[in-house]
Amino acid sequence: MQRSNLGIKDLAKLADVSIGTVDRVLNNRSGVADSTKERVLRIIKETGYKKNVVASRLKLAKNKVIKIAILVPSAKNELSYWNLPLQGVDSAVDELSEMGISIDYFYFDLLNHQTFSDQIDKILKEEFDALITVPFFEFESNRLLGKAKELNIPVVFLDTERDLLFPGNFIRQNSFNAGMVAGRLLHGLIGDQGTYVVVNILNDRGKQINNFQRESGFRSYFEDCVEEEHIKLHTINHPLEDQFDLVPELKDLLDPNQQLGIFVTNARSFLLPDILASNHISNARIVGFDLNDKNISYLKNGSIDFLINQKPQFQGYAAVKGIYKYLTEEDMSQLNIDIPVEIVIKENVEYYTPFGRGVEF
Amino acid sequence: MQRSNLGIKDLAKLADVSIGTVDRVLNNRSGVADSTKERVLRIIKETGYKKNVVASRLKLAKNKVIKIAILVPSAKNELSYWNLPLQGVDSAVDELSEMGISIDYFYFDLLNHQTFSDQIDKILKEEFDALITVPFFEFESNRLLGKAKELNIPVVFLDTERDLLFPGNFIRQNSFNAGMVAGRLLHGLIGDQGTYVVVNILNDRGKQINNFQRESGFRSYFEDCVEEEHIKLHTINHPLEDQFDLVPELKDLLDPNQQLGIFVTNARSFLLPDILASNHISNARIVGFDLNDKNISYLKNGSIDFLINQKPQFQGYAAVKGIYKYLTEEDMSQLNIDIPVEIVIKENVEYYTPFGRGVEF
DNA sequence: CTGAAAGCGCTTACAG
DNA sequence: CTGAAAGCGCTTACAG
Numbered sequence: 001m002q003r004s005n006l007g008i009k010d011l012a013k014l015a016d017v018s019i020g021t022v023d024r025v026l027n028n029r030s031g032v033a034d035s036t037k038e039r040v041l042r043i044i045k046e047t048g049y050k051k052n053v054v055a056s057r058l059k060l061a062k063n064k065v066i067k068i069a070i071l072v073p074s075a076k077n078e079l080s081y082w083n084l085p086l087q088g089v090d091s092a093v094d095e096l097s098e099m100g101i102s103i104d105y106f107y108f109d110l111l112n113h114q115t116f117s118d119q120i121d122k123i124l125k126e127e128f129d130a131l132i133t134v135p136f137f138e139f140e141s142n143r144l145l146g147k148a149k150e151l152n153i154p155v156v157f158l159d160t161e162r163d164l165l166f167p168g169n170f171i172r173q174n175s176f177n178a179g180m181v182a183g184r185l186l187h188g189l190i191g192d193q194g195t196y197v198v199v200n201i202l203n204d205r206g207k208q209i210n211n212f213q214r215e216s217g218f219r220s221y222f223e224d225c226v227e228e229e230h231i232k233l234h235t236i237n238h239p240l241e242d243q244f245d246l247v248p249e250l251k252d253l254l255d256p257n258q259q260l261g262i263f264v265t266n267a268r269s270f271l272l273p274d275i276l277a278s279n280h281i282s283n284a285r286i287v288g289f290d291l292n293d294k295n296i297s298y299l300k301n302g303s304i305d306f307l308i309n310q311k312p313q314f315q316g317y318a319a320v321k322g323i324y325k326y327l328t329e330e331d332m333s334q335l336n337i338d339i340p341v342e343i344v345i346k347e348n349v350e351y352y353t354p355f356g357r358g359v360e361f
Numbered sequence: 362m363q364r365s366n367l368g369i370k371d372l373a374k375l376a377d378v379s380i381g382t383v384d385r386v387l388n389n390r391s392g393v394a395d396s397t398k399e400r401v402l403r404i405i406k407e408t409g410y411k412k413n414v415v416a417s418r419l420k421l422a423k424n425k426v427i428k429i430a431i432l433v434p435s436a437k438n439e440l441s442y443w444n445l446p447l448q449g450v451d452s453a454v455d456e457l458s459e460m461g462i463s464i465d466y467f468y469f470d471l472l473n474h475q476t477f478s479d480q481i482d483k484i485l486k487e488e489f490d491a492l493i494t495v496p497f498f499e500f501e502s503n504r505l506l507g508k509a510k511e512l513n514i515p516v517v518f519l520d521t522e523r524d525l526l527f528p529g530n531f532i533r534q535n536s537f538n539a540g541m542v543a544g545r546l547l548h549g550l551i552g553d554q555g556t557y558v559v560v561n562i563l564n565d566r567g568k569q570i571n572n573f574q575r576e577s578g579f580r581s582y583f584e585d586c587v588e589e590e591h592i593k594l595h596t597i598n599h600p601l602e603d604q605f606d607l608v609p610e611l612k613d614l615l616d617p618n619q620q621l622g623i624f625v626t627n628a629r630s631f632l633l634p635d636i637l638a639s640n641h642i643s644n645a646r647i648v649g650f651d652l653n654d655k656n657i658s659y660l661k662n663g664s665i666d667f668l669i670n671q672k673p674q675f676q677g678y679a680a681v682k683g684i685y686k687y688l689t690e691e692d693m694s695q696l697n698i699d700i701p702v703e704i705v706i707k708e709n710v711e712y713y714t715p716f717g718r719g720v721e722f
Numbered sequence: 723c724t725g726a727a728a729g730c731g732c733t734t735a736c737a738g
Numbered sequence: 739c740t741g742a743a744a745g746c747g748c749t750t751a752c753a754g
Binding site for chain 4: 055059
């Protein structure tokens with residue numbers, strides 16, 4: 001696709017007006033006679049003119065910085081999952097720093113929807129140009145979208161997709177698909193003669209949308225792709241406690257002659273290997289989510305077989321870049337992204353860890 | 362990392378010189394008194410000044426376009442592998458078009474090293490700012506690097522790493538690692554009681570570096586990670602013929618009681634399923650490379666279990682971006698990239714195909 | 723309703 | 739050896 005190399009100056013000459021007038025038409029500003037406007041628009045169309053975004057931001061970078069707010073759950077510590085999208089956000093902001101962009105961080109308490117609402121109100125008052133957050137509270141997310149629509153502020157949700165009253169932008173992995181992927185991976189290891197358990201290890205927030213969708217995708221894989229009737233497929237919902245132990249529940253399902261396939265629907269798969277080992281259960285295979293340090297170390301020593309990466313850094317990165325593209329080019333195409341379901345094993349994990357060799361996220 | 366927002370104008374004021382002089386120092390141009398130069402350099406250091414690349418390219422975009430040449434094997438048709446890096450190159454050029462960048466395409470015949478040399482000579486005569494190619498011919502690659510060094514032109518090699526007489530830039534997958542990944546994937550499906558075969562399907566060029574390295578990584582996985590002695594690991598080198606059939610060779614190895622694990626070290630894994638089926642070999646599992654249409658369709662119908670993606674589009678994309686970063690910021694860090702060993706199955710292949718849902722390559 | 727001028731941060735002739 | 743001016747493509751006051 002060859003860009004026409006015409007500039008605003010050329011348009012002005014062709015339309016026999018000043019560049020100021022061309023600019024008014026291009027940016028839909030008032031104060032142009034209808035006849036003039038029409039003429040300029042025709043020229044723009046005929047020449048296939050495309051704005052030089054870089055040049056336009058050069059002037060604006062100082063006065064009109066694009067202000068983005070990001071509101072995520074408050075992190076317990078530096079290793080927390082929610083630091084990862086923030087890292088991605090930071091590198092996008094860094095990359096675009098010459099173009100005039102800024103980011104402000106806000107946090108809410110996952111167990112208290114009021115803190116989410118309060119922060120939203122605060123953000124909307126401060127005149128940000130865009131907002132990145134997560135749709136964990138349904139009612140509050142709807143309220144947010146309603147207000148953002150009024151104020152004409154784009155909102156991008158990370159991590160989870162959820163049906164809301166207004167159309168929203170989502171940058172997240174398709175969790176149903178991720179469950180399907182987990183199904184095939186585990187099935188490949190265990191085969192048709194096996195016991196399969198979906199393990200939901202739940203904190204005080206209970207079962208989340210992603211957990212439901214992952215389980216549903218996992219079950220769907222076995223319904224769609226496996227003809228055998230022998231497959232035993234169970235679900236354990238277990239609270240995350242200090243003395244975490246789901247062996248009692250597992251024992252009911254165990255068949256010593258069969259392999260055990262465990263699908264942990266969130267990042268806590270690292271809780272399983274020690275429990276299994278101390279109970280002398282050695283015929284189990286595990287698939288989990290997310291590249292936290294504990295999961296990675298069990299992946300490396302062979303106790304966990306596969307991890308699925310949601311690319312949280314990339315989610316943050318893509319959100320900022322998508323917002324920038326939308327606000328500078330009115331191009332919405334990057335505001336909705338299906339993150340690849342990335343399959344990680346011991347031998348390729350180094351490419352996907354923050355300080356690994358890769359240049360991507 | 363907070364960028365200091367100082368511009369060349371601020372530096373000039375601080376050093377009590379004109380912006381022209383600051384510019385001369387920044388760009389290492391001659392004609393500055395040593396004492397002045399020192400003073401300016403000190404200010405630059407103290408302030409942590411960082412050039413606004415966007416602004417600098419704005420002026421240069423018209424006069425001083427960065428000219429890149431890419432030399433790849435000539436493609437038989439539109440579906441050829443070598444179109445994929447070109448696609449990535451194109452999107453990078455598109456992305457950077459406002460910054461003044463251009464690309465010219467050159468082709469050589471894989472079976473004739475002289476065509477490679479001739480094209481290199483042609484390119485070097487035309488005063489390009491950088492060159493992207495592949496290191497398939499050792500002698501000619503060394504000759505290229507020698508000349509490029511003299512002319513001070515950066516060269517980026519795609520696809521394959523090879524030891525050369527001068528240090529080169531490589532954007533490619535680690536093929537040994539990819540073989541290790543294939544090892545674990547196939548071992549997970551087949552287990553310790555199985556027959557494993559590495560299949561090298563070779564065209565007139567014979568066995569390539571990537572084939573050797575992939576096989577070696579595959580074998581290394583079994584040496585490192587599998588304690589059992591039962592593993593049977595064979596290699597078949599077979600020419601790519603019209604009546605391609607490696608069943609005779611396979612039959613010698615087959616044990617009807619064991620599963621068969623087949624690792625195809627290049628993109629031609631799609632040749633296997635039909636051969637196996639017509640010989641009623643149904644207990645085989647296949648891992649291959651590359652997301653060509655035929656491989657994908659066998660992946661989707663379950664005849665191929667895993668494909669490893671080398672991300673050829675991304676290789677081209679990253680080469681252009683890396684060159685741009687080097688030529689505008691003297692930052693070489695993006696000229697050498699280890700492409701992730703991406704694991705692809707039926708359920709996530711849609712994210713990795715050119716027109717899939719992903720925004721990345 | 724329209725145009726001419728100044729400026730974003732840098733680079734490039736040109737003048738001294 | 740150094741400075742002042744013009745310009746990259748666009749946007750923004752300001753003047754008419």
